[in-house]
Amino acid sequence: MISFSQVNKRYPGGYQALKNVSFNVNEGEMVFLTGHSGAGKSTLLKLIAAIERPNSGSVLVNNQNVGVLKERALPFLRRNIGIIFQDHKLLFDRSVFDNVMLPLQICGFDRRESAKRVRAALDKVGLLNREKSNPISLSGGEQQRVCIARAIVNRPTIMLADEPTGNLDVAYAREIMDIFTSFHQVGVTLLISTHDTNVLQENDVRVLSLDHGELQS
Amino acid sequence: MTQGLTLRLGLLRNVMRRIFAAPVAGIFNIVVIGIALSLPTGMYVLLINAQDLVAELSSTPQISLFMKIESDQKHVDELRIELEQHPAIYGLEYIPRNQALEQLQQSTGLADVIGVLNENPLPDAFVIHPKPEQAHVLEKLRTELSKLPGVNQAQLDSSWAYKLEAILKFGRALTIILASLLSLALVSITFNTIRLQILTQREEIEVSKLIGATNAFIRRPFLYFGAIQGLLGGVAAYLILSISLWLLNLELETLSQLYVSEFSLQPLTMADTLTLLLFSMYLGLMGSWLSVARHLSQIEPK
Numbered sequence: 001m002i003s004f005s006q007v008n009k010r011y012p013g014g015y016q017a018l019k020n021v022s023f024n025v026n027e028g029e030m031v032f033l034t035g036h037s038g039a040g041k042s043t044l045l046k047l048i049a050a051i052e053r054p055n056s057g058s059v060l061v062n063n064q065n066v067g068v069l070k071e072r073a074l075p076f077l078r079r080n081i082g083i084i085f086q087d088h089k090l091l092f093d094r095s096v097f098d099n100v101m102l103p104l105q106i107c108g109f110d111r112r113e114s115a116k117r118v119r120a121a122l123d124k125v126g127l128l129n130r131e132k133s134n135p136i137s138l139s140g141g142e143q144q145r146v147c148i149a150r151a152i153v154n155r156p157t158i159m160l161a162d163e164p165t166g167n168l169d170v171a172y173a174r175e176i177m178d179i180f181t182s183f184h185q186v187g188v189t190l191l192i193s194t195h196d197t198n199v200l201q202e203n204d205v206r207v208l209s210l211d212h213g214e215l216q217s
Numbered sequence: 218m219t220q221g222l223t224l225r226l227g228l229l230r231n232v233m234r235r236i237f238a239a240p241v242a243g244i245f246n247i248v249v250i251g252i253a254l255s256l257p258t259g260m261y262v263l264l265i266n267a268q269d270l271v272a273e274l275s276s277t278p279q280i281s282l283f284m285k286i287e288s289d290q291k292h293v294d295e296l297r298i299e300l301e302q303h304p305a306i307y308g309l310e311y312i313p314r315n316q317a318l319e320q321l322q323q324s325t326g327l328a329d330v331i332g333v334l335n336e337n338p339l340p341d342a343f344v345i346h347p348k349p350e351q352a353h354v355l356e357k358l359r360t361e362l363s364k365l366p367g368v369n370q371a372q373l374d375s376s377w378a379y380k381l382e383a384i385l386k387f388g389r390a391l392t393i394i395l396a397s398l399l400s401l402a403l404v405s406i407t408f409n410t411i412r413l414q415i416l417t418q419r420e421e422i423e424v425s426k427l428i429g430a431t432n433a434f435i436r437r438p439f440l441y442f443g444a445i446q447g448l449l450g451g452v453a454a455y456l457i458l459s460i461s462l463w464l465l466n467l468e469l470e471t472l473s474q475l476y477v478s479e480f481s482l483q484p485l486t487m488a489d490t491l492t493l494l495l496f497s498m499y500l501g502l503m504g505s506w507l508s509v510a511r512h513l514s515q516i517e518p519k
Contacts, residue, residue, distance in 0.1 A: 051427070051518055072431075079429035089424050106430040111227070150428070 001027040001158065001189045002048060007057035009043055009213075017043040019213040021057070025191060027157075030184040032200060033193040035210035041193035042086075044210070045160045048191070049081050050074055061158070079107060082151030084161035088143045090135040096122070096146050097131040103154040121149040125179060141172035148179060159183060161192040165199055173199060232441045235414075236449075246410060246446060250403055251453025254497055257396035258485070259458055264388050266482050271381050279374040280359055282343040288367040293341055296367060300343060305358050308346040314339045340369060352379050400500055403450065407443045407504025408511075414439065415512045423518045432513070439509050440502060447501015451494040459484060 002025040009018040017040045025031050033041050046052040047059050050066045059067045066077055090099050100121055104114035122128045125145035135143055144164060151159060161180070165173035177199055184190055194200070200207060209216040236243045282300075284293060293311075300309055312320075317339045322331050347358055355373055363371035415422065422435055466481045473480045485493065 049427070075426075075429045075431040075434075077429075078427065083427060085427075089420075089427065091421055091424060093421075102425065103428045106425060106428060106434055154428075 001025055001029070001062065002191065003058075003060040004044075004047075005058050005060075007047065007054045007059060009040070009047065009052065010055050017213050018047075018054075021210075021213075021215050023208055023215060025189060027189055028184075028187045030180070030190040030192070030205050032203070032205055032207045033191060033210065034195060034200060034207055037195065039210040040213040041195075041210055042162055045083075045162050045191065045193060048158075048160060049078055049083055075106075079103070079154060080156050080158060082154065082156040082159040084144070084147050084151050084159065084164050086163040086166055088135075088147040090143055090146055090150075092134060092136045094134075095131065096127065096133050096135055096138070099135060099146055100149045100153050103150060107154065117153055118149075121153040122146075124152065124182075125149045126175075141168050141176070144168065144172075144176060145179070148176070152183065156188070158189045159191070161190070163193055163195070165194060165196050170198060174202070177203060228438060228441060229445075232438055232445055235438070235442060236446060243446075246406065247449045247453050250406060250447065250450025250497065250501075251457055253399040253402050253406075254450060254454035254493065255457040255461075257392055257399055258454055258493055259461065260388065260392040260395060261489075262458065262462065262482065262485060264385060264392060267381070267385055267388075269483070270480070271385065278347060278355055280345040280347055280355070280362060281372045281374055282345055282362055282365075282368055283370045283372070284341040284343075284367055285369045286340050288341065292367050296365065297343070299365070300345065305348050306345055307348050310344040312342045312344060314341050317342060400496075403447065403497065403500045404504040404507070407446060407501050408508040410446065411439050411443055411505045411508035412512055414442065415508070415516070419516055422513070422516050426516075427518045436509050436513060439513075440505050443505020443508075444498050444502040447504070448494060448498040450501065451497030454497065455485070455490060455493060 003023075005022050007018055007021045008016070010016045021040075021044065033044060035041055043052060047054055048061060048066070050069055054067045057067075058065050061077065062080070064077070069077060091102070097118055100118045101114055104117060109117070119128060119131070122131055125148050127142060127145055127149065130138065130142065135146055138146065148161075148164070159180075164180075165176055168176065173196065180190055180192060181203075284296075297309075297311060300306060314337050318331065318337050321339070345362070347355060349355060349358070359371045359373045362368065425435055462482050462484050469481055
């Protein structure tokens with residue numbers, strides 16, 4: 001499903017974020033990505049969604065080399081990937097409902113059908129009763145869950161989460177991890193970056209560990 | 218098909234909401250566009266009206282030939298035969314002095330003044346329809362006719378019309394220059410409005426790109442916005458113009474009553490109105506398109 005082969009990423013200015021990284025994530029697998037801050041976790045996730053491009057090596061998603069994907073093709077790659085951002089990236093000029101609606105609008109879904117899907121997604125993250133609120137009035141954990149609802153509403157086959165439990169207390173973090181586990185159970189491929197050791201201990205899954213841009217075996 | 222339609226209607230609703238989200242700023246923009254457009258359009262309307270007037274007055278050039286007051290009837294009849302055989306003349310009307318006086322009394326409301334006169338001050342006259350139309354040939358004919366015996370004066374009635382025509386030509390050029398400049402202004406206004414919008418919606422654009430929006434999807438509301446703002450500006454220009462013409466016609470009514478003529482400024486025709494609206498919409502679209510092309514590519518998610 002996701003396959004890195006000898007990937008190097010150097011940012012303009014010379015900072016080498018990833019060095020010769022190779023790994024495979026199979027379809028339906030749930031994998032944690034860990035490492036100190038600045039180890040290259042975010043960069044690695046960005047390469048998968050083609051938000052950044054590798055300097056060398058290949059990044060395959062669904063057997064498609066996304067490193068050389070044309071600009072025009074990017075939207076269609078990203079529609080198949082649900083991304084959960086560390087800073088949520090919610091829009092504060094509209095309700096929770098409309099935030100979650102955005103991916104469906106982008107794909108041109110029928111309004112009634114999308115409303116159903118949005119409610120189902122909000123129900124899944126336990127925020128159905130807050131659909132009319134502005135996300136700014138929600139707590140950090142709730143905002144994170146809105147972001148998750150937005151990522152899943154389009155039913156992507158791949159989900160990327162960048163430090164989803166970063167700023168949350170243990171109870172909230174556990175809830176969020178439970179939500180991810182439930183996606184894993186229905187066959188979604190998940191790649192979750194975290195430096196939260198509690199999370200790693202509580203969940204028995206494969207871990208990829210980055211250190212200064214290099215993958216530790 | 219219906220899905221595309223609901224999508225577009227929804228988009229239209231969003232765009233209208235966006236225009237009137239900041240009603241004062243939105244309306245001011247539209248007013249500015251309206252004023253900018255109404256200036257050249259107003260000039261155009263005045264020109265069209267003037268042109269109609271000129272066409273009405275000088276559809277064919279005429280030469281009026283006034284006889285000396287003392288010339289007798291026999292002399293006039295001789296001249297008439299001579300004129301009828303002239304190769305450059307295809308028709309003429311003879312207006313005896315009594316008839317001319319009657320006409321004057323009827324047509325200009327000067328009956329009171331004329332009644333005071335003891336004798337008829339008007340001479341016998343011929344109205345001559347010449348064959349040639351070029352101004353300089355007509356001028357030559359006029360000179361020739363004025364030298365005929367018994368003729369007091371020959372007047373080329375269309376000479377002022379030619380001058381007016383030249384003035385109108387000047388006016389047309391002025392209108393075109395003004396229209397071009399103000400169209401450019403409209404494009405610039407839209408360009409900047411859209412630039413500001415793109416900046417304020419930077420976050421939304423970034424997020425949309427991250428979750429799979431195509432460039433066309435992101436571009437569309439801005440293009441709609443530009444086109445609709447331009448269209449509303451065109452409507453504003455039309456309203457400004459209609460109200461101005463109405464006010465001017467009120468004044469013209471008193472004026473034309475004094476001159477015992479019926480003249481009023483004609484409003485824009487249906488076709489001209491449609492052209493105005495489409496053109497303003499097109500300019501708005503162009504401004505937003507330029508702005509979007511320039512600014513949207515600068516926003517890439519990080």
